Amino acid sequence: MFRGENAGGVWDPVLRRPDYRVRPDKDAPLWNRYTMVIYWWTADESDPQHAYRVAYNGTVNDVLKSWGAADIACRCVKPPQ
Secondary structure, three states: EEOOEEEOOEEEEEEEEOOOOOOOOOOOOOOOOOOOEEEEEEEEEEEOOOOEEEOOOOOEEEEOOOOOOOOOOOOOOOEEE
């Protein structure tokens, strides 16, 4: 989202990076600008030891699954199995 509009993001699986029509920002409903969370973990792996994280500005990086910080959160999008 950017200023209440869809940022038009798509994932390029070959380059392993996002592409946006406009660069997103920390907008609702995905982001709460009043919390310190600026990253979301994804369920997708870049390899067995790394998962992707998405930043409020749309950047996507792979990070060690064992690493953690207070500014990274997750949101369950389906019930755990």
